[in-house]
């Protein structure tokens with residue numbers, strides 16, 4: 001546990017200094033190949049868990065400290081240890097003992113040994129009262145999200161805001177998409193049950209697992225029988241309404257979940273674009289595993305003149321960069337890294353991408369606008385402004401659904417997504 005706790009504290013400190021959790025963890029895991037699978041899983045759990053509950057943990061730590069703590073590495077270590085004591089079943093004496101040893105041996109801060117020991121023992125003595133006081137003290141601690149985020153959700157979703165916030169603090173579900181060219185959900189559920197994995201069918205070819213599992217335990221994964229994809233994300237491909245032979249652009253394609261799904265539905269002349277060449281390699285890997293072909297291009301969706309050959313597309317999927325506020329439970333660092341002003345910046349970037357892609361769409365063609373956000377600025381308001389700017393655009397009813405556009409809120413089955421289908425008149 002010593003290594004996992006020490007490295008988790010290092011990861012949390014880096015995230016609180018502004019870095020992305022996934023990237024930080026990948027770097028730490030690469031630098032420490034000696035970690036056992038259990039230690040790797042624990043490092044992951046401690047880092048994600050601490051950030052998931054950071055709102056509460058920082059309030060608890062604030063209540064335990066007599067004066068502000070200047071040392072960021074000790075602060076991060078205390079947050080991780082408090083997470084372990086408050087939210088995991090790890091033996092409390094081992095958590096305290098390890099935190100003290102990390103302070104002295106790894107951080108070489110012998111002078112902080114007494115403080116670390118006292119704070120953690122004090123927490124153990126007054127655990128319930130401290131957690132209750134933190135929840136009563138303020139909304140950030142009660143709901144585990146920054147205040148501006150809470151205020152925005154409350155004003156945009158007066159009925160559901162608390163549910164959305166609670167969902168953002170849960171562990172995410174794991175869903176699969178069965179490659180319909182190779183099977184169906186029912187047959188794959190039988191294969192899963194033979195290896196002791198329990199799940200149930202979702203709409204179309206989706207399966208929701210009772211417990212997340214490593215992909216190498218999924219039968220036929222490397223042969224392309226199945227992919228991991230959230231149930232909400234699985235709606236995209238069928239909403240775009242593709243048919244064999246169509247010229248299709250997936251404009252923000254990496255890592256390729258929706259690209260692959262489109263190719264499972266129809267034989268397409270598909271271009272997969274992404275401005276990040278490293279991420280585009282993931283699309284190529286995904287397509288190779290599933291046995292599909294597409295033209296993979298590195299390019300900026302807002303600047304088609306740099307990569308487009310001028311031949312209009314019949315369908316465009318615009319799964320644009322966004323705040324990711326609908327998938328925050330998968331990326332708990334996001335809520336602490338984002339600033340309120342980022343939302344307007346995302347909206348401006350999305351508008352530029354939409355306007356540019358519109359020029360690449362054939363008359364009579366359709367563009368599906370997608371975000372994994374729950375904020376209206378990136379979703380319904382973005383599409384309303386687009387329709388104002390483009391007299392040749394019409395919002396179509398979503399195929400097979402009652403709604404004109406769809407704001408999917410996160411729940412036990414799927415993440416939060418927004419979908420709007422636009423036709424070029």
Ligand SMILES: C[S@@+](CC[C@H](N)C(=O)[O-])C[C@H]1O[C@@H](n2cnc3c(N)ncnc32)[C@H](O)[C@@H]1O
Nearest residue numbers: 252253254255256257258274275300301319321
């Ligand atoms: C939400 S993710 C796409 C997820 C993907 N559609 C899937 O289902 O697997 C957004 C992607 O847009 C890419 N991106 C961001 N800005 C872009 C731009 N201006 N042009 C092209 N791609 C961009 C990012 O690199 C990222 O891979």
